[in-house]
Amino acid sequence: MNAGLDNPAVDELVRLPGLDEGRIDRRIFWDADVYERELHRIFARCWNFVAHESQLPRPGSFRTAWLGEDQVIVVRRRDGSLGAYLNSCPHRGNRVCLAEAGQARGFVCNYHGWSFGLDGALRGMHEAGVYDREPGFDRGALGLTPVAQLDTYKGLVFATFDAEAPSLRDYLGAFTYYLDVVLDNDEGGTEFVGGRITSVLGCNWKIAAENFAGDALHAGWTHASGAEAMLGRPVPSLGRQPESYHVSVNGHAWEFNLDTVGNAATLDDPVVLDYLRGRHADVVARLGELRARMVGSISSVNVFPNFSFLPGQNTFRTWQPRGPHRTELHTWVLVNRNAPQRVKDAWRKGAMMTFSPAGVFEMDDGENWEGATRSNAGVVTRRQPLHYGLGMRSCVEHPELPGEVHRGQVNDANQRALYRRWSQLMQARSWTELVAKDAA
Amino acid sequence: MTLALDVATVLEVHAFLAQEARLLDAERYPEWLELFTDDAHYWMPGVENRSRSDPMGSYGPQRMAYFDDDVSDLRKRIQRFMSATAWAEDPPTRHLHVVSNVEVEPGERTDELRVHSVVVNYRAQHDLDAATLYGRREDVLRRVAGELRIARRTVVLPHAALPAKNLNTFL
Numbered sequence: 001m002n003a004g005l006d007n008p009a010v011d012e013l014v015r016l017p018g019l020d021e022g023r024i025d026r027r028i029f030w031d032a033d034v035y036e037r038e039l040h041r042i043f044a045r046c047w048n049f050v051a052h053e054s055q056l057p058r059p060g061s062f063r064t065a066w067l068g069e070d071q072v073i074v075v076r077r078r079d080g081s082l083g084a085y086l087n088s089c090p091h092r093g094n095r096v097c098l099a100e101a102g103q104a105r106g107f108v109c110n111y112h113g114w115s116f117g118l119d120g121a122l123r124g125m126h127e128a129g130v131y132d133r134e135p136g137f138d139r140g141a142l143g144l145t146p147v148a149q150l151d152t153y154k155g156l157v158f159a160t161f162d163a164e165a166p167s168l169r170d171y172l173g174a175f176t177y178y179l180d181v182v183l184d185n186d187e188g189g190t191e192f193v194g195g196r197i198t199s200v201l202g203c204n205w206k207i208a209a210e211n212f213a214g215d216a217l218h219a220g221w222t223h224a225s226g227a228e229a230m231l232g233r234p235v236p237s238l239g240r241q242p243e244s245y246h247v248s249v250n251g252h253a254w255e256f257n258l259d260t261v262g263n264a265a266t267l268d269d270p271v272v273l274d275y276l277r278g279r280h281a282d283v284v285a286r287l288g289e290l291r292a293r294m295v296g297s298i299s300s301v302n303v304f305p306n307f308s309f310l311p312g313q314n315t316f317r318t319w320q321p322r323g324p325h326r327t328e329l330h331t332w333v334l335v336n337r338n339a340p341q342r343v344k345d346a347w348r349k350g351a352m353m354t355f356s357p358a359g360v361f362e363m364d365d366g367e368n369w370e371g372a373t374r375s376n377a378g379v380v381t382r383r384q385p386l387h388y389g390l391g392m393r394s395c396v397e398h399p400e401l402p403g404e405v406h407r408g409q410v411n412d413a414n415q416r417a418l419y420r421r422w423s424q425l426m427q428a429r430s431w432t433e434l435v436a437k438d439a440a
Numbered sequence: 441m442t443l444a445l446d447v448a449t450v451l452e453v454h455a456f457l458a459q460e461a462r463l464l465d466a467e468r469y470p471e472w473l474e475l476f477t478d479d480a481h482y483w484m485p486g487v488e489n490r491s492r493s494d495p496m497g498s499y500g501p502q503r504m505a506y507f508d509d510d511v512s513d514l515r516k517r518i519q520r521f522m523s524a525t526a527w528a529e530d531p532p533t534r535h536l537h538v539v540s541n542v543e544v545e546p547g548e549r550t551d552e553l554r555v556h557s558v559v560v561n562y563r564a565q566h567d568l569d570a571a572t573l574y575g576r577r578e579d580v581l582r583r584v585a586g587e588l589r590i591a592r593r594t595v596v597l598p599h600a601a602l603p604a605k606n607l608n609t610f611l
Contacts, residue, residue, distance in 0.1 A: 100489040100600070102496070194496075195504030197486040198601035225523035229516045268516070328601065333504060349508050353516065358484075358506045358607040360520040366605030367528035 004036025014426035019419055022389025022412065028419075029204040030376040034426075035324035041426050042305050043068025047149075047158040047171045049307035049318055050074045050084060052332065054155065054191035055101065060118060063101040066320045066330075067161060072147060073097045073107065074157060077118045082152070084159045085120040085144035096144065100196070107144070120144040154183040155190050164431040174402035175249040175303070181294045182311050185283045188338030192316070193348045197331050199357040203369035205306055205321040206422070208329070211365070212300045212308035213253035214246055214414030217390075219298065222368060226360035230268045230353075238298065244409035246391065247401055251421025253414035256299030256311070263312025264296030266361070267350030272296075275343045290400055298409075304421055309334070314347050315355040325373055331356065388412045388419075445553075450544050453555055453581065456588045461537035461559075464610055469518040472610070473511065477582055477591045482509045484575070484611065489600040499596065506607055507595075514610075521608070528608070535609055536562040547580055552591065555579040559595070559611050563604075571604035573597065575611045 004010060010033045013025060028034050050065035051074045062075040064087055071087040073096075087095050089109040096107040096116060106123060108115040113126030121143045131137050147159040151168035153176065158168050165171065172179065183190055201208065211218065220227075220235035227235045238244065244257035260280070264272050276296050283292040296312030306319040314335065320328040333351040335344040355362045376382045391411035398405045406413035428434035456475075463472040476482070484506040485499035509517070520526055541558040548554075557577045564570045580592040595611045 098489075099491045099494065102491050102494045193504065194500070194502060195486045196488060197504050197506065199605060200601060200603055201605045222527065224525035225520045225527075228523050228525065229520035331504075345502070348502075348504065349513075352505055352508060353513060356504070356506055356607075357602050357604065358517070360517060363520070363606045363608050364526065364528045370605060 002036065002040075004033045004038075005040060007033050007037075010034055010037055011427070014423055016419055016423045018385055019388070019416060019423065022387060022392055022416070023385040024388050024419060026376045026382050026384065026386055029207060029373055030324055030382060032324055035321070037426055038321065039068045041428070042422065043321065044070065045160065045162045045165060045425065045431065046305050047151075047160045047165065047168055048305075049156060049303065050150075050159045051157040052155055052190070052192040052316075052334070053082075053152060053157060054337070056082065056157070058103070060103050060105060062097065062104055064097060064099075065159075066318070066328075067147075067159065068321055070161070071095070072159065073144070074150075074159070075104075075118050082150055082157060083118070083120060084147040084150050085116075086146075088145075089114050090122075090142045090144070091125075116144050120146055153179065156183065162431055166431065166435060171250065172252065172303075173249045175252040175254075177291075177402050178247065178249075178252075178254045178294075178301075179303075180287060181291050182309065182314075182334065185287060185292075185295055186279065186336040186338055187286075188336060190334050191337045192332045193335055193344060195332075197352075197356055199329050199366075200322075201327045201329055201366050201369060202325060203327050203366070203373040204324055205319040205327045206418075207369045207372050208319040208327055208365075209302050209304075209306050209308060210415045210418055211369070212310070213248075213302035213418045214255045214409075214411060215300070216244075216255050216298070216409040216411070218368070222364045223361045226354065226364065227266065229360045230266045235298075236262075239408070239410040241298075241409065244407075245398075245401065246394070246406040246409060246411040246413040246417075247403050248414050248417035249403035251304035251418050252302065253304075253418055254299065254301045255409045255411070255414055256294050256297050257409055258290065258293040259297045260293045261296045261312065262298035263310055265312075266354055267313065267346070268353075269346045269350050271343055271346040272350060275339060275346075288400075302414075302418065304418065310355065313351050313354050315351045388415055445544060445546060449553070452588065453544050453553065454542055456581070457539045457542060457555075457557060460590075461539050464537045465535045467521065467532065467535070469521055473514055473518060475590055476511055476514070477584060477589045478511060480511055480514075480589075480591055480593070482507050482514060482590075482593050482610075484508075484595040484597065487597055487600045498600070506597075506602075507610075528606075531566065533563050533565045533608060536560075537609075537611070538562075547582075549582070551583045553581045553588075555581050561609060561611055563609060573599065573602070573604065573607070573611065577611070 048067040056076040059078045072084045074084045094111045096109045106117045115123045122139045148163040150159045216238045241257040302308045309316040317331040391413045394406040486504040538560040543556040545554040559575045561573045575595040578594045581588045582591040
């Protein structure tokens with residue numbers, strides 16, 4: 001029995017009956033049974049971001065990553081292909097890899113010396129002779145459990161535990177048109193700068209994910225002090241941008257305007273702006289005029305369920321669920337591989353100055369998200385629906401932009417799209433069932 | 441040696457670090473910034489959980505850092521703290537910076553000292569929101585116009601994951 005899966009009250013809650021009227025039930029940010037179901041039906045099922053290929057340069061390069069609360073080792077195998085396995089020994093369950101990243105010839109469990117190759121296969125163990133004399137013992141059946149599917153999109157590595165999940169290309173769908181804005185604006189592609197910074201927020205993971213999916217509204221208000229520090233002026237009124245949008249595909253969401261460098265300008269570094277201006281004609285040639293104006297514009301993105309980034313600031317991050325009221329934030333910085341070193345340095349420093357735990361923008365987010373989570377401890381507070389009703393009639397057809405397009409980046413359309421996808425996955429018993437519904 | 445390692449100098453360093461901690465506790469950031477030389481570098485690298493045998497080490501230059509700042513970068517951060525619209529700073533955080541394990545060594549230049557210390561930062565906000573951070577510092581202090589100034593500070597945290605939602609102070 002599982003209180004998250006076999007629970008009619010949760011069935012009813014995750015239908016999100018108020019969503020089309022712009023209402024969300026707060027219990028989805030608080031309830032432990034909802035959270036348990038999320039681990040099964042969102043994180044064990046969706047394609048999760050696990051690494052950038054540049055972090056796994058050679059055979060034996062590895063890093064650990066999370067799909068919900070399941071940890072995997074992502075590794076470049078001897079033949080150059082990528083693999084990912086549960087970081088848990090099939091003997092007694094201990095972790096076999098304790099470092100977050102590095103270079104290895106294999107993985108050995110500290111407990112009884114069970115050892116595994118880069119392909120995840122069991123190689124041997126302490127007192128191997130005893131096992132060899134054990135009738136019926138089959139090493140071949142006892143490797144590290146691999147993910148069901150692993151694939152890359154232009155440098156980003158994703159994995160899913162669900163064999164039924166659609167291919168990564170189908171999962172991302174037309175959202176790749178948008179992803180190319182950051183992943184393919186230069187012929188050399190991208191890389192992550194070295195390092196990784198992690199912090200812990202006392203909030204539900206969805207509150208962070210939906211913020212990046214669509215919350216342009218908070219930029220000018222929450223981050224007024226950060227903008228003042230970095231730009232010497234407030235964030236411009238985003239509600240008055242002549243051309244700005246919420247777009248979404250399969251719950252993946254991008255809010256943006258077409259000011260080209262609005263986000264990038266907050267790094268307050270001429271090296272970054274000169275680079276973007278110098279690249280503009282090339283980017284237009286690669287991606288067209290419209291997408292060239294998205295490269296560093298005021299915008300934010302969430303790839304469903306929990307992989308977010310900011311074009312221009314180039315902070316890339318995952319919101320890892322750690323219980324309904326706690327989120328581990330893992331962050332990296334993306335740069336174009338062919339960019340000069342001083343440009344990469346400028347982005348590394350700028351992203352840290354703005355969006356790290358000590359960053360002048362990020363510092364203000366955690367406080368709000370923790371408050372938005374914790375208030376729901378109150379049983380009466382929890383009964384009050386939340387308002388997600390902005391832009392209910394903002395849906396438009398656009399000659400170039402694919403997916404569900406809404407006019408105006410100050411909008412709740414992307415947040416509703418995220419929760420619609422969440423609701424579908426939380427209700428569906430399998431990917432097959434959901435894909436059949438998508439097609440119908 | 442213009443800076444002999446006599447008792448008076450060691451005491452001066454202790455007093456300097458205690459005064460600095462008091463300025464941080466009181467969020468007197470502009471005065472705190474005056475303790476730095478114009479060419480100062482303030483670095484707090486991100487810390488990774490890597491194996492002992494990994495030549496990368498757990499931190500290093502050119503990698504992500506909480507701070508990799510010159511004085512103008514520090515000034516921007518302080519500008520945010522001082523802003524009336526820094527909503528997350530009101531009600532204010534109540535800070536304590538505890539500095540200990542101070543060791544004073546000769547510096548590379550005759551007007552400089554190398555100073556090791558350990559810092560513990562306790563932050564409390566609202567009723568029970570609290571975070572404790574630890575760091576090991578290595579400072580280069582320089583004598584400028586008769587006063588000690590921080591020319592370089594490296595703070596290495598033991599935390600590979602920051603056990604807090606933000607780092608709204610300096611260590």
